[in-house]
Amino acid sequence: MKKIISVASAAVLALGVVACDGANENAMEDEGEQAAEVVNDQAEAMEDAGMISDDQADAMTDAAEDRADAMEETGEAMDEAAE
Template sequence: MKKIISVAAAAALGLTLAACDSPAENQMEDQAEAIDEAAEATADAMEDAGMEEQADAVEEQGEETKDAMEEAADDMDATPQ
């Protein structure tokens, strides 16, 4: 779970510093979706292994990371260049 958070934070920071145009925003949103999907897949595997509470936490963290990245991506176009 911490690895997912680290990857998401690094990706968000890198894209924020690298570019502030719509293609970058779309790329960040795509990465956010990929992170959320990976978290869901991990959570599904954890549920299959009987780790219900941990699975819920992983899935929730993936959703929170996705939401934060999408918000950051939306703010990219709002930033004056």
């Protein structure tokens, strides 16, 4: 359920801000989101296999989402510097 909510929220947010984002920001955001999805899938698989707890899986996903946010901010700064 968390994954569905996360994906839906990300999709709505992306649609809302695409028009005002620069090319670098969009590219870095996409790359970060894809990487975060991979980590989320890995964390869920590890949790399902009993290798980690739910809290550990959540922490992995949160860290990946934080990295994705940082990548987006870096892209935004690159776009602003180019203006």
